[in-house]
Amino acid sequence: DQQVKQNSPSLSVQEGRISILNCDYTNSMFDYFLWYKKYPAEGPTFLISISSIKDKNEDGRFTVFLNKSAKHLSLHIVPSQPGDSAVYFCAASDQGTYKYIFGTGTRLKVLA
Amino acid sequence: DTEVTQTPKHLVMGMTNKKSLKCEQHMGHRAMYWYKQKAKKPPELMFVYSYEKLSINESVPSRFSPECPNSSLLNLHLHALQPEDSALYLCASSQGRSLYTEAFFGQGTRLTVV
Numbered sequence: 001d002q003q004v005k006q007n008s009p010s011l012s013v014q015e016g017r018i019s020i021l022n023c024d025y026t027n028s029m030f031d032y033f034l035w036y037k038k039y040p041a042e043g044p045t046f047l048i049s050i051s052s053i054k055d056k057n058e059d060g061r062f063t064v065f066l067n068k069s070a071k072h073l074s075l076h077i078v079p080s081q082p083g084d085s086a087v088y089f090c091a092a093s094d095q096g097t098y099k100y101i102f103g104t105g106t107r108l109k110v111l112a
Numbered sequence: 113d114t115e116v117t118q119t120p121k122h123l124v125m126g127m128t129n130k131k132s133l134k135c136e137q138h139m140g141h142r143a144m145y146w147y148k149q150k151a152k153k154p155p156e157l158m159f160v161y162s163y164e165k166l167s168i169n170e171s172v173p174s175r176f177s178p179e180c181p182n183s184s185l186l187n188l189h190l191h192a193l194q195p196e197d198s199a200l201y202l203c204a205s206s207q208g209r210s211l212y213t214e215a216f217f218g219q220g221t222r223l224t225v226v
Binding site: 089 | 116118143145152153154155156157160162167168200202204206208211212214215216217218219220222
């Protein structure tokens with residue numbers, strides 16, 4: 001039972017354009033959401049997060065949007081750069097348990 | 113220091129061997145985690161330690177045995193593994209006493225069971 005899903009396994013974007021990565025979740029107990037970037041054979045690197053009391057959080061080129069009623073979040077990267085090419089995982093947490101549950105991942109390729 | 117250090121980086125072991133993976137953090141975090149990641153899959157939670165006590169075991173087979181000797185260290189003892197246990201094993205830590213904080217991950221140990 002996959003509680004966190006990323007329906008697009010891959011995404012290609014031209015350099016300078018916007019990358020939009022999507023994530024859906026099913027567990028209404030999740031109250032904290034995170035995005036991680038991962039290269040092969042390395043650990044995930046934290047990018048940005050949002051708590052359930054907000055609907056938007058911005059950090060430089062990265063913005064995360066949360067739609068609680070739709071149980072959906074998205075990560076916007078603008079402008080996209082070739083160095084952004086990696087696998088992106090969304091993660092969700094029920095902070096009462098300290099569990100971080102990962103989505104299925106989206107491979108982003110930014111074309112120069 | 114926002115680093116989680118895992119050793120070794122690579123490990124090859126036979127099905128009858130006993131080995132251990134080690135993880136260390138010096139951020140004062142009180143929650144520590146073991147995740148397993150197979151190729152083209154998301155990291156999958158195995159164990160959570162909170163304040164040096166095992167708080168979550170995600171129905172992991174007993175051939176994997178976690179240990180938290182102190183607040184900075186986390187071990188994963190391996191015994192009688194199967195080839196399908198070959199994966200990237202990731203350690204992580206988080207504050208464990210504040211809400212809405214991220215988990216920091218180590219670089220992982222690439223385990224191959226032969």
